[in-house]
Amino acid sequence: MTSTVSPASASRTGSASDASGSVPRLRTRQRGSTPGRPRRSVLLTVLTGLVLLYSLVPLVWLVISATKTQEGLSRSFGLWFDGDFALWDNIVDTFTYNEGVFTRWLLNTVLYVGLGAGGATLLAVLGGYALAKFEFPGRRAVFAVVIGAVAVPGTALAVPTFLMFSTMGLTNTPWAVIIPSLISPFGLYLMWVFASEAVPNELLEAARIDGAGELRTFFLVVLPLLAPGIVTVSLFTMVATWNNYFLPLIMLKDPDWYPLTLGLHSWNDQAATAGGQPVFHLVITGSLITIVPLIAAFLLLQKYWQSGLSAGSVKE
């Protein structure tokens, strides 16, 4: 019996995943925005180019500045190289300064992002799927409360969360940063929209008729269909955790648990404190090292998150 059932469901899975996997992307390509083939405009390109310059010049400044020594920074013009090319020295210095504390911050950040953003994505995927494909008691209430919560300023929650966590003994531990990162209302919303579009009800029906349990159906049938949405949500939760500053600022006292953002900030402030040694070249090089992984992730995964986003905007 099993052998007659599985090919059918397998072929259905295959065709459906082909279809919905490429639908968002195909859609963006096929639907040309404006009728016909508009002529390209130099004027419009130049005007948009101004915004492009505005976006890129600070990043160019950062890259160029990361090649300079501390003296070179004040000596040379900001948007051009100084005589000494000190990028490698700066990178080595960044990682070794103060007994390699930067490496520690980097690892902390990876830990917070891995558990925080990874967990947030998992919860959002599970929850979004439930909202999209199940009718359960309290579904509307869950939805209303979560959407309402988006409007609550995160920082309004910070003080009470800190006090709560401090009575629970969680402050100054990684959990204080990870646990609040686990909730992404935006991620839940995006997964809900995405799952309603990308997972055909007939497919779920077929899997259930085949006797697959809910978990099995979820992992083997649903999860592959949700891939572009998952990439999108994980990228955005990753950015949120990687860039988090306020939460670790209030939760962590011990520099050993700092993420990169907090650490860089403490280096920057070092010059302002009495007797502190200014290490601006390290702040700049450290900043560059901090943003490279995220920019790389966005560039490499473009195709996925852009199709995920356009699917998300269908319902807006």
Add this chain to the structure above:
Amino acid sequence: MTTLHPPATAEPRPAPPPVGRDRRSWTGWGFIGPFVAVFALVFLAPIVYSVYLSLFRDQLIGGTGFVGFDNYRQALQDERFWAALGRVSLFLCVQVPIMLGIALLVALALDSGRLYGKSFFRISIFLPYAVPAVVATLMWGFMYGTRFGLVGDVNEAFGLSLPDPLSPGLVLASIGNIVTWEFVGYNMLIFYAALRVIPHSLYEAAEIDGAGQIRVITAIKLPAIRGALVIATIFSIIGSFQLFNEPSVLQKLAPNAITTDYTPNYYTYSLSFSGQQHNYSATVAIVMGLITMVIAYVVQLRGMRKGV
């Protein structure tokens, strides 16, 4: 896909359960349960706790006592709070329209298909979003410097004397510039994604009617992405009212221009972590949260109703 085999000990198959939206059972809770549990811990519990906190006060005599709405009364008469709120409101009224306006223009330009190198534009303008606010602020802080920074370089190279971006009169605009830089691309992408899913048939109809580009934009594109516009506006309002990272990082560079009560959030932070006034801090945070929610709600109602 061979792994889809049902378990070997296939029990007698029950009547096929109704699927999807018709299936009214608790199964869905198995999937949403974890989210709801953590959500309750990090969203609902702190809200309840902060309401509780706001009704008490640390008194010199007798320790913490119940004071009813005294903290709220104090907050409503607190000039520092109102000054901070005024600052973020000004910020909101100037920065948000500029940022969303630029984002919308770029999205429309990308969508018009008239640009050379479209995908390069799209990804490059988006990139600053991936830069942490702290790093963006550190970076711009360096560039703003009139002695070593880019502003100083430009002054020297062209014999200009550009005003100090970190002086008290300009610092809010300088913060606005940083925030705009960070989020223009993100908003552009939201608008662009919404523009891409407008059905092609609408454009064909417009073409038959002989509608020009501008007419297509005002009659088709803008109404079609109204939802995205409203959502971006609401997020920007929330973001402006929560302003904290940028001023707090710039504070060391511009201690005279940025006080520790510069924005409502900065104020609650200072109250709580430098002043140990947790109860009052929670009150200010609640008042600010309520104001944000009311404004976001009004924008949503108006935005959704406008122009049918």
